[in-house]
Amino acid sequence: MEKYINFIGKNISYLIPIMVLLMIIVIVSRYFFGIGRTDLQELTMYFHALVFLGCAGYVFNEDEHVRVDIFYRESSAKYKNLINSIFGIIFLLPVTAVIFIYSLEVIFASWSMQEVSTESGGLNYVYVQKTFMLLFPLTLIAALINQLIKIKWK
Numbered sequence: 001m002e003k004y005i006n007f008i009g010k011n012i013s014y015l016i017p018i019m020v021l022l023m024i025i026v027i028v029s030r031y032f033f034g035i036g037r038t039d040l041q042e043l044t045m046y047f048h049a050l051v052f053l054g055c056a057g058y059v060f061n062e063d064e065h066v067r068v069d070i071f072y073r074e075s076s077a078k079y080k081n082l083i084n085s086i087f088g089i090i091f092l093l094p095v096t097a098v099i100f101i102y103s104l105e106v107i108f109a110s111w112s113m114q115e116v117s118t119e120s121g122g123l124n125y126v127y128v129q130k131t132f133m134l135l136f137p138l139t140l141i142a143a144l145i146n147q148l149i150k151i152k153w154k
Contacts (some may be wrong), residue, residue, distance in 0.1 A: 001142055001149075002061060002146050004142070005058055005139060008054055008057070008058060009054065009061070012050055012054040013055055015047045019044050019051070022040050022047070023044055026040050026041050026044070036121070038117075039121055039122060042117055042119070042122050042123045045129075046128075049132050053132050053133060053139075054136075054139065056135075056136050056139055056140050057142055057143040060143040060144070060147075084147065088147065088148070096144075097137070099136060099137045100138070103130075103133040103134060103137070106133070107133060110126060110131075115130070
């Protein structure tokens with residue numbers, strides 16, 4: 001499972017330099033040539049959503065997520081694993097389950113109407129972008145399960 005989480009996270013993270021390049025193109029075309037590129041702006045937004053939502057599990061899996069660890073940082077590895085497991089089950093699992101359940105309704109509605117951009121010149125694939133919402137809970141739940149398995153078998 002860890003192999004798949006890392007594969008998704010590492011490959012999606014390659015979109016970050018592409019996002020930067022796209023934004024440079026948008027800025028140059030707008031301010032130097034007076035040409036608006038709504039399609040590229042929206043594509044950048046799609047990539048940003050994909051990076052944020054798809055890499056969440058990878059970051060959690062690598063234990064690089066943001067946390068306030070004033071009391072936690074000086075603790076032993078065993079204590080950290082216990083705290084991560086307990087709070088992962090108490091907080092992360094229910095939140096990701098709720099996000100998954102409620103995002104399904106939004107995604108199905110978007111696909112059923114083949115939702116398109118409201119901006120002129122925008123992309124006609126809003127339903128694809130909304131599907132990215134599933135990456136967030138799925139990768140985080142997989143990372144939590146992976147963490148619990150690693151802790152159990154240590």
